[in-house]
Amino acid sequence: MPPLRRLIALAALCAMLPRGLAAQADQIAAGVAASESHDFAAARKHFEIALQRDSASYEANWRLALLLIDLAKQTPDRVKSPARDSLYVEAETYARRAVAARNDDAQGHFALANAIGRGSLSMSARAKVRRALEVRSEARRAIELDPRHDGAWHILGRWNAEVERLSSLERFFARTFLGAAAFSDASWDEAERDLRLAVQYAPTRILHRLDLAEILVSRRKWNDAKVQLDVLAGLPPVDVLDPLYQRQGAALAAKVREQLHR
DSSP states (O other), X not given: OOHHHHHHHHHHHHXXXXXXXXXXXXXXXXXXXHHHTTOHHHHHHHHHHHHHHOTTOHHHHHHHHHHHHHXXXXXXXXXXXXXXXXXXXXXXXXXXXXXXXXXXXXXXXXXXXXXXXXXXXXXXXXXXXXXXHHHHHHHHHHHHHOTTOHHHHHHHHHHHHHHHTSOHHHHHHHHHHHOOGGGGGOOHHHHHHHHHHHHHHOTTOHHHHXXXXXXXXXXXXXXXXXXXXXXXXXXXXXXXXXXXXXXXXXXXXXXXXXXXXX
């Protein structure tokens, strides 16, 4: 649903609720509006106030989890940052609350898969492997509940790609110490399929196309990668990190052009 229509729908819902619930819904609606304008500090405050009214609020919990992820991911994973890592821990806590409050909706499971996956990026290889199965499980549950959830397809595609990129030693650890048979099911075919579905369901999301292009480059599918990178370059930025993703896409496109002109 487009942002304006979503806000109108939230406002209409607020008008129909009892005073206490309406006040909470007002805070959530204000948090959504602030988040979409990239005023993350204000959005965080609104969602936290909503949770002060009801700590078990499903929507406030998953929205705050995703907001904290948006804040944290602005610090690159290669940089040592306790503040960023703390945000991911908080996000995971709120996402788990959301899933506990309502297990039958995709957004909570997506938020949890996202928080665990993002929080694992700066961890050791062993820690990543330990947490990877839960990332996969939560993403797949989100897809079961909403087969067109582009974010969940993206996570699943990234999961397959990251497993394919594990070293032989890391794969040995996963199979021997975790009994993780699921790691044997990962493949480049699955990674590409999942990311193509993410692009299909949200064709204007820049990160979907960038990660799909990276998978295609890993598979040496240069022409297919060029198609994604050409589209990516012309998309309007929406996410706060979209300008960065487009710069990364431009750098990757230069490498693809080199391969195509050999």
